[in-house]
Amino acid sequence: MQAYSRYLLWISVSMMTTKFTSSLKVFAHPFYSVSYCFLRVGRACVRYKCVLPNSIQSVLRQRPGWAEVKDDGEWDLNWCDVGWLRENYDHSYMEEHVRINHFRNHYELTRKNLMVKNLKRYKKLLEREVGPMEASRCSFFPCTFALPSEYHLFVEEFKRCPGSTWIMKPVAKSQGKGIFLFRKLKDIMDWKKDGGRSEEQKDSTQVENYVAQRYIENPYLINGRKFDLRVYVLVSSYAPLKAWLYRDGFARFSNTRFSLNSIDDKYMHLTNVAVQKTAPDYDPEKGCKWQMQQLRRYLTAKHGREAVETLFAEMDNIFVRSLQSVQKIIINDKRCFELYGYDILLDQDLKPWLIEVNASPSYTPSGQEDYEMKCRLLEDTLNVVDMEGRLTGKEKRVGGFDLMWNDGPVCREDANLETLASSCFTANTHLGCVNDRERQLRRLMKPLLCQKRM
Numbered sequence: 001m002q003a004y005s006r007y008l009l010w011i012s013v014s015m016m017t018t019k020f021t022s023s024l025k026v027f028a029h030p031f032y033s034v035s036y037c038f039l040r041v042g043r044a045c046v047r048y049k050c051v052l053p054n055s056i057q058s059v060l061r062q063r064p065g066w067a068e069v070k071d072d073g074e075w076d077l078n079w080c081d082v083g084w085l086r087e088n089y090d091h092s093y094m095e096e097h098v099r100i101n102h103f104r105n106h107y108e109l110t111r112k113n114l115m116v117k118n119l120k121r122y123k124k125l126l127e128r129e130v131g132p133m134e135a136s137r138c139s140f141f142p143c144t145f146a147l148p149s150e151y152h153l154f155v156e157e158f159k160r161c162p163g164s165t166w167i168m169k170p171v172a173k174s175q176g177k178g179i180f181l182f183r184k185l186k187d188i189m190d191w192k193k194d195g196g197r198s199e200e201q202k203d204s205t206q207v208e209n210y211v212a213q214r215y216i217e218n219p220y221l222i223n224g225r226k227f228d229l230r231v232y233v234l235v236s237s238y239a240p241l242k243a244w245l246y247r248d249g250f251a252r253f254s255n256t257r258f259s260l261n262s263i264d265d266k267y268m269h270l271t272n273v274a275v276q277k278t279a280p281d282y283d284p285e286k287g288c289k290w291q292m293q294q295l296r297r298y299l300t301a302k303h304g305r306e307a308v309e310t311l312f313a314e315m316d317n318i319f320v321r322s323l324q325s326v327q328k329i330i331i332n333d334k335r336c337f338e339l340y341g342y343d344i345l346l347d348q349d350l351k352p353w354l355i356e357v358n359a360s361p362s363y364t365p366s367g368q369e370d371y372e373m374k375c376r377l378l379e380d381t382l383n384v385v386d387m388e389g390r391l392t393g394k395e396k397r398v399g400g401f402d403l404m405w406n407d408g409p410v411c412r413e414d415a416n417l418e419t420l421a422s423s424c425f426t427a428n429t430h431l432g433c434v435n436d437r438e439r440q441l442r443r444l445m446k447p448l449l450c451q452k453r454m
Contacts, residue, residue: 046387049075051084055363055371059378065388077387082106082359094335099385102359103238103338104331109322110340110359112211113146113171119354122325138325140318141354143214146171154212158185165215165263170208174358175274178208181215181263188212216353217260220346222298224257228271228355229292229344231431233319234381239332240407243323244384245316247400247435248373249292255279273366287367296432299350307350315344315352316429320405322354339381376400376437383441390445396428398444399437404429 046066050057056079060066069075077099078084085102094100108114119141127135145154147168158166163183170178182188219226232246255276256268263269267279276288290298300308319342341361345353363378365371380399384391396403396413403410410428 046077047073047075048077048079049073050079052079052081052363055365055374056378059375059382063379063382077101077385096335098335099387100336101339103235103336104333105329106338106359108326108329110357111171112144112169112356113209115322115357116141116144116211117146118325118329119322122321137317138321140314140321140352142216145212147210147212149209155185165217165260167213167215167269168210169213169356170210172209174272174360175362176266176270176272178210179266179270181269183263216345216347218348219258220348220350221258222253225253225255226258226269226271227251227253227290227346229295229315229342229346229352230361231292231315231319231342231344232361232377233323233340233342234384234401235323235338235340236384237332237334238323238327238330241323241327241405242403242407243319243405244398244401245319245404245429245431246377246380247292247402247430247433247437248377249431250370250373251290251292251295252276253288253290255282255288273362277366284367287370289366289370291369291373292432293434303350311346311350311352312429312431313427315431316404316427318342318344318352318354320409322357323405337381337385339377376435380437395444397440399441400435402428402430 046063047069048060048066049069050060060079061068076097079101080088082102085100085104085106089100089104108118119138123135123138126138143157145151145157147154158164165181165183167179167181168188180187229249229251231249234244234246236242236244252271252273253276254268254271256265256279258268266275270276271288273288276282277284282288296308296312299311322342338359339361341358343355343358345355347353363374365374377400380401384398384401391398396410404427412426412428
C-alpha cells in the first residue's frame with residue numbers, strides 16, 4: 001500500500017521540480033541497470049511532456065534517464081490528451097525521433113458512431129471481395145444506428161422487434177455519462193423534445209449525436225451480476241499494421257444483481273467504475289473488479305479449457321478486425337502510437353461483443369492492485385515504444401505485451417515446424433495468462449546489452 005499511498009499524496013499537491021529520476025518507487029524494475037547503460041551510449045536523456053494527473057505521471061517520473069519539460073520546452077515524448085492533439089498536431093513541427101501517444105484521427109475507431117460506421121463498411125467489403133463466410137467474422141458488434149442521421153432506419157428496425165431493449169449513448173462521452181435504456185419510441189421522442197434528457201444534456205446548445213444500440217439482454221452473469229472486460233491493445237503502426245495485446249486487464253462488475261425488470265437502474269446495467277463508485281452500497285475495500293487472470297481461471301473451471309480458449313480466440317478476432325476496419329483510414333505517422341482500451345461484453349453463450357474502444361482509457365487507479373497493474377501496463381508501453389533504442393524490432397514479446405499482428409498474424413514463439421505447417425495456427429496472444437514480465441525483460445535485455453558492448 002506504500003506506493004499507492006504515495007501516489008494519492010502526490011496527486012493532491014503540485015510537484016514543481018523536474019529530475020532525471022524520481023524517489024517514487026512504484027515497483028521493482030528488473031532491467032533498469034541494463035537500460036540506463038543504453039541511455040548513456042545513445043541519447044543523453046529522454047525529455048517528456050505530460051499534463052495528465054494520474055498513473056502515467058508516476059511511471060514517467062521514476063523512469064531513469066527521463067526528464068520532464070514544462071510549457072513550451074522541447075520534448076521527445078508527449079503523453080497528451082486528445083484535446084491537445086486536436087489543437088496542436090496540425091500546427092506543430094515535430095522531429096523524426098519524437099513520439100506522441102495518439103494518431104491524428106484516432107476517433108475513427110474510438111468515437112462510437114464512427115467505429116460502427118467503419119465496421120459496417122469493412123464487413124460489406126469482405127462480403128463483396130471474399131465472401132459471406134469471411135464477413136461473418138465481423139458479426140461481433142450489436143445492431144447500432146447513429147442518431148439523428150439514421151433515425152428512420154432505426155425506427156424500422158425497432159418496429160421489427162417490439163418489446164426489445166435498446167440503449168442510447170452519446171458518441172463522444174465516457175464514464176457512462178448520458179447513457180439510458182428504453183423500450184418505447186415514446187422515450188426517444190421525449191428525449192428529442194428535452195423531456196427525457198438530463199439537465200446535463202439540456203445545457204447543450206445543439207442536438208448531441210447519439211448511437212441507439214440493441215441492448216445485450218442475456219449477459220453472462222457471475223453471482224447474478226453483469227460485467228464487462230477492459231482489454232489493452234497497443235498499436236505502434238498502421239502501415240503496416242503492428243499491434244500488441246497486453247496480458248493483464250480486468251473485469252468491471254455492476255454493484256446490483258441483474259434484472260430486465262428495471263431498466264432505469266444504472267448501477268445494474270452500467271459497469272463503468274465511475275458509475276459504480278457512486279452506488280450507495282459501494283465498498284471501496286472490495287471494489288468492483290476482477291483481474292483478467294482470475295476471470296480466466298473462473299471460466300476455465302466452469303466451462304473447460306477448450307471453450308475458454310475459443311472465447312479468447314474470438315476476442316483476438318475482434319481486436320484484429322476492428323483495427324483492420326480503420327487501417328486505411330487512420331493517418332499513419334511513425335511518430336505516433338496508441339494504447340486502446342477495448343470494452344468487451346460476454347453473453348450467456350460465451351460470445352464476446354465489442355461495446356466500444358477508448359482512446360484515453362482511465363489510468364486513475366481504484367486501489368493498490370489496480371495501481372500496480374496500470375503502472376506495469378504503462379511501463380511496458382514505454383518499453384515497446386522504445387525511446388532508448390534498446391530493441392531490435394524483431395521481438396515477439398516485450399514485458400507483458402505480446403505481438404499479435406505484424407502485417408499478418410504472429411505465431412507463438414514455442415510453435416514447432418509441424419504446427420506451422422498445419423492448419424492449427426496458434427496465435428501469439430496470452431490474455432489472462434501468467435504475466436512473468438520481470439523475468440522476460442531480464443532475459444530480453446541481457447543479450448542486447450552484450451551486443452551493445454561489442
